[in-house]
Amino acid sequence: MEHPVQIAGLTYAYGEGALRREVLRDVELRVAPGEIVILTGPSGSGKTTLLTLAGALRAVQSGSCRVLGRELAGAREGERVALRRRIGFIFQNHNLLGFLTARQNVAMALELDGDTTEAGRLERAGRILAAVGLEEHADKLPAHLSGGQRQRVAVARALVGRPGLILADEPTAALDRASGQEVVHLLRDLARSRGAAILLVTHDPRILDVADRIVAMEDGRVVANAGESAATTGGRAAAADQHGL
Amino acid sequence: MNAIGDLRPALRGALRPPGFLAGLWLAVRLAWRQLRSEKARLASAIAGVMFACVLVFMQLGFRAALFESATTLISAMRADLFLMSPMTLASFRPETIPRARVSQALAVEAVAAAVPVYLAQATFRNPESGRRRTIQLIGFDMEAGVLDLPGLAPIRDALKQPDSFAFDSRSRPEFGPVPRLFAERGPFPAQIGNREMRVVGLVELGSSFGADGNAVLSEVNFRRAVRERPAALVDLAAIRLRPGADPLQAQAALRAVMPPDVAVLTGEELRAHERRYWEEATPIGFIFSFGSLMGLIVGMVIVYQILFSDIAGHLREYATLKAMGYSNTHLAHTVLGSAAILALLGFLPGTLVSSILYGVVADATFLPLAMGVERAGWVFLMIFAMCAAAGLLALRKLRDADPADMF
Ligand SMILES: Nc1ncnc2c1ncn2[C@@H]1O[C@H](COP(=O)(O)OP(=O)(O)OP(=O)(O)O)[C@@H](O)[C@H]1O
Ligand SMILES: [Mg+2]
Numbered sequence: 001m002e003h004p005v006q007i008a009g010l011t012y013a014y015g016e017g018a019l020r021r022e023v024l025r026d027v028e029l030r031v032a033p034g035e036i037v038i039l040t041g042p043s044g045s046g047k048t049t050l051l052t053l054a055g056a057l058r059a060v061q062s063g064s065c066r067v068l069g070r071e072l073a074g075a076r077e078g079e080r081v082a083l084r085r086r087i088g089f090i091f092q093n094h095n096l097l098g099f100l101t102a103r104q105n106v107a108m109a110l111e112l113d114g115d116t117t118e119a120g121r122l123e124r125a126g127r128i129l130a131a132v133g134l135e136e137h138a139d140k141l142p143a144h145l146s147g148g149q150r151q152r153v154a155v156a157r158a159l160v161g162r163p164g165l166i167l168a169d170e171p172t173a174a175l176d177r178a179s180g181q182e183v184v185h186l187l188r189d190l191a192r193s194r195g196a197a198i199l200l201v202t203h204d205p206r207i208l209d210v211a212d213r214i215v216a217m218e219d220g221r222v223v224a225n226a227g228e229s230a231a232t233t234g235g236r237a238a239a240a241d242q243h244g245l
Numbered sequence: 246m247n248a249i250g251d252l253r254p255a256l257r258g259a260l261r262p263p264g265f266l267a268g269l270w271l272a273v274r275l276a277w278r279q280l281r282s283e284k285a286r287l288a289s290a291i292a293g294v295m296f297a298c299v300l301v302f303m304q305l306g307f308r309a310a311l312f313e314s315a316t317t318l319i320s321a322m323r324a325d326l327f328l329m330s331p332m333t334l335a336s337f338r339p340e341t342i343p344r345a346r347v348s349q350a351l352a353v354e355a356v357a358a359a360v361p362v363y364l365a366q367a368t369f370r371n372p373e374s375g376r377r378r379t380i381q382l383i384g385f386d387m388e389a390g391v392l393d394l395p396g397l398a399p400i401r402d403a404l405k406q407p408d409s410f411a412f413d414s415r416s417r418p419e420f421g422p423v424p425r426l427f428a429e430r431g432p433f434p435a436q437i438g439n440r441e442m443r444v445v446g447l448v449e450l451g452s453s454f455g456a457d458g459n460a461v462l463s464e465v466n467f468r469r470a471v472r473e474r475p476a477a478l479v480d481l482a483a484i485r486l487r488p489g490a491d492p493l494q495a496q497a498a499l500r501a502v503m504p505p506d507v508a509v510l511t512g513e514e515l516r517a518h519e520r521r522y523w524e525e526a527t528p529i530g531f532i533f534s535f536g537s538l539m540g541l542i543v544g545m546v547i548v549y550q551i552l553f554s555d556i557a558g559h560l561r562e563y564a565t566l567k568a569m570g571y572s573n574t575h576l577a578h579t580v581l582g583s584a585a586i587l588a589l590l591g592f593l594p595g596t597l598v599s600s601i602l603y604g605v606v607a608d609a610t611f612l613p614l615a616m617g618v619e620r621a622g623w624v625f626l627m628i629f630a631m632c633a634a635a636g637l638l639a640l641r642k643l644r645d646a647d648p649a650d651m652f
Contacts, residue, residue: 048652057568057649078572084648085260085570091651095565099282111271112570114263157569161260169652201652 002069004165004197005031005054010063012049023049025220026063031165036188036198038208041217047201048169050217054199055087055167056080068164085112088158088196090168090187094150096142102129102153103138109161128156132186148179155183159190166191168200172207184210272578273586279555280583287590290551294591295598297544297631301537301624302599302616303606308533309620310612314453315523316516317613318383321450322362323393324483325492326499327515331508333480335522337381337455339364341478346507350482353498355490360389361479363467369460370436371421378419381456382410382437384467391483397461400446403432404463409445410437410470416458417611423447437470452611454523541627545635548587552580552639560646568648577640584636588629595628596621 012024023046031037039047052058053065053072059080060073070083088109096105106125110116116124129138132152134145142150151171158166168187172180184200188210191198200211208214216224263271280287318336319327328350330340350359363384368377385391387401400411409432414424424447426433432445437460450459468476486495492511499509510518524530556563563576600616607614 051652052649055568055652057651081567081570081572083570084568085262087570089565089568089651091565091568093561095561095651097279097559097562099279104278108275108566109569112260112262114261114267 002066003030003032004068005029005199006064006066007050007054008064010050010053010060010065012046012053012058012061014049023220024053027220027222029215029222031197031199033164033197034192034195036191036200036210036212038211038214039199039201039217040203040208040214041223045217046220047217051167051169051199051201054165055089056083085161086163086165088161088163088166090151090154090158090166090171092170092173094142094147094154096150096153096157098142101139101141102134102145102156105142105153106157106160109157113161124160125156128160128190129153131190132156146179148175148182151175151179151183152186155187155190159187159194159196162194163196166196166198166200168198170202170204171200172202172204177206180204180207268575269578269582272575273582276579276582277586279559279579280586286551286554290548290587291590291594293544293547293551294587294628294632295595296547297540298592298595298624298628299599299602300540300543301627302596302620303602304533304536304540305620305624306599306603306606306614307612308530310614311454311523311529311533312520313613314451315455316519317451317453318381318459319512319515319519321392321394322483322512323391323485324360324512325486325490326484326496327510327512328359328482328484328499328503328507329480329510329515330506334526335455335519336364336481337366337453339480341480342482342507344477344479346503347479347482349502350484350499352502353495355486355495355498356484357487357490358389358485360386360391360483360485361464362391362481362483363464363471363474364480365467365471365474366456367438367470369420369458371419372423372426372433372435373421376419378457380416380420380437381459382462382467382470383459384462384464384470385483387463389483391485392461394448394450394461396446396448400448403445404461404466406443406445408440408442408466408469409462410435410442410466411446411448411461412444413450413452413459413461414447415449415451415611417452420458440470442466442470451613454529537627541631544591544628545631548584548632548635549638551587552583552636553642555583556580556639556642556646561651563643563646564648564651567646568651573643576643576646580640580643581633581636584632584639585629588625588632591632592625592628596624 007027007029010024010027013020013022015021027050041047053060054067056072065072068086103122103125106129107121110121110124126138129135132155134149134152137145137149172183175183184207215222328342328346330342332340344361347359347361350356365382366379367382369380370377387404403409404411412423423444427444427447432443434441435444448461452458462470486492496509496511503509603614603616
């Protein structure tokens with residue numbers, strides 16, 4: 001099975017001419033199916049840039065970036081938009097639409113799929129909200145939820161479309177310790193049960209334990225790739241399959 | 246986490262996006278949900294569109310009333326062709342033509358009758374207050390049947406009495422309660438110019454921008470009232486053709502025999518000439534167009550402000566939707582959908598208010614103001630275009646919602 005993320009020789013620079021600054025240099029990264037990879041590194045080391053490239057939010061400049069079987073180098077805008085529909089994004093802020101209920105916010109992720117019906121979308125949204133423990137809050141507006149609850153809605157929204165890959169950038173930064181833990185564990189369990197791979201950027205040492213593998217970056221390069229071996233990833237993937245029920 | 250087990254582990258492959266209409270529906274529904282969530286802002290947006298709508302309706306209404314009232318007299322004449330001085334700018338201020346031209350017209354085979362019409366403005370003394378006001382006098386041969394006004398037929402003989410005239414009951418009220426006085430007393434004396442004359446009946450014509458009121462007289466009585474006018478000059482000639490004659494051929498034949506001091510016009514041409522005067526030679530037409538445009542611009546700015554702040558205030562959310570795979574087109578449909586909803590929600594009450602105002606203003610000004618389907622259709626198109634333009638302008642803000650800046 002092809003890896004959801006296969007990045008090789010990826011180089012990226014902001015600015016042009018004299019202002020040009022390389023922030024990614026010859027990056028190499030693979031994420032196996034069902035694998036949870038945490039990306040760490042000092043501020044400015046290029047983690048977010050790498051995530052936006054893998055998430056098809058930015059055009060690739062040079063190198064190869066294959067995501068969910070699609071080569072993003074040279075991909076057109078329309079192809080990138082289509083690919084984003086198969087990726088679940090979780091941001092530092094929940095970014096929920098304030099005028100929609102939790103259920104409607106989650107259903108928004110399914111409205112991109114022409115094979116769903118309104119009733120089906122709301123039903124699936126309700127089920128995944130129950131899975132993140134928000135059954136009773138499904139019809140509340142985000143303003144009436146706590147920070148941790150909102151981020152759980154965001155997790156539900158990212159996962160409801162059964163994405164093959166989940167990208168998260170500091171998803172716990174805006175949360176207290178307990179809700180942060182809760183959110184990442186939910187994220188891990190849900191992703192595992194569905195076999196989705198996760199690439200997660202964090203500075204938060206308290207959540208490193210959810211990772212199958214930790215990748216460290218520094219100054220635009222991957223410097224440490226702790227624990228990457230066929231055995232580990234294979235083992236984890238198998239464990240995920242059993243978990244998957 | 247028991248519920249996790251219910252969720253199928255299958256991963257999603259490439260998905261089929263909703264069809265165009267389904268997608269549009271979802272986009273517009275999102276727009277409506279967003280608009281609905283902020284009631285005060287929605288109310289002010291609707292008020293803005295309503296304002297523009299009412300303003301445009303009133304301006305167009307006045308404009309149409311002006312042009313319509315300017316041609317009521319001509320429209321009431323039963324004639325196929327008209328002779329008029331080429332110098333005449335508008336019928337309320339006519340240049341004269343020699344009376345001989347009227348008889349000359351009879352030389353043309355197709356002409357059945359040629360009737361001189363006399364037009365002049367004179368003062369009319371309000372029988373109650375005694376104040377003088379300018380009234381339009383219309384004089385013609387009562388037997389020729391050239392003017393077809395409601396109420397004229399039964400008083401035709403009465404108008405042949407010396408110094409009698411018929412008063413237009415749809416004149417402005419400043420002329421005094423003439424219709425009421427007539428109903429109470431029957432014929433009564435009234436002063437036109439410096440001459441004592443008698444109101445012997447009522448006709449219906451209507452005031453216009455050129456004339457606040459009208460009085461209809463026989464040819465002879467007209468000359469009595471307007472003594473400075475030489476009998477050999479007339480203001481307009483109404484020509485009726487023999488049955489089956491082609492008006493355009495007759496027009497050409499008349500032109501061939503007439504000297505250049507007379508213009509030969511069809512009824513349509515004369516009405517157009519009259520309209521053109523008000524449209525081009527006076528600032529009135531421009532003022533109304535300008536007023537409409539102002540209303541549309543103000544409405545557009547209001548709608549733009551609302552749509553713009555809706556986007557600007559939700560940039561992160563819009564960017565998140567883009568990150569989730571919503572296309573720019575879909576989000577543009579949402580913004581334009583908001584514009585369309587505002588157009589509709591402002592237009593409907595705006596039209597209702599305008600209909601009511603038309604009634605009020607028509608009663609106050611005696612101008613023919615009425616709501617029509619055609620005008621409502623045009624105004625809807627303008628309001629829709631106004632909102633669409635505001636939406637398109639606001640769309641530029643959508644570009645600032647860049648999902649790459651979200652992480
Ligand atoms: N849009 C941009 N334009 C120009 N430079 C940028 C842009 N975004 C990021 N940079 C620069 O690129 C470098 C890498 O930024 P990036 O956000 O990828 O780092 P990061 O590892 O995510 O940092 P942090 O931990 O602070 O989030 C930084 O020096 C940053 O200043
Ligand atoms: Mg970052």
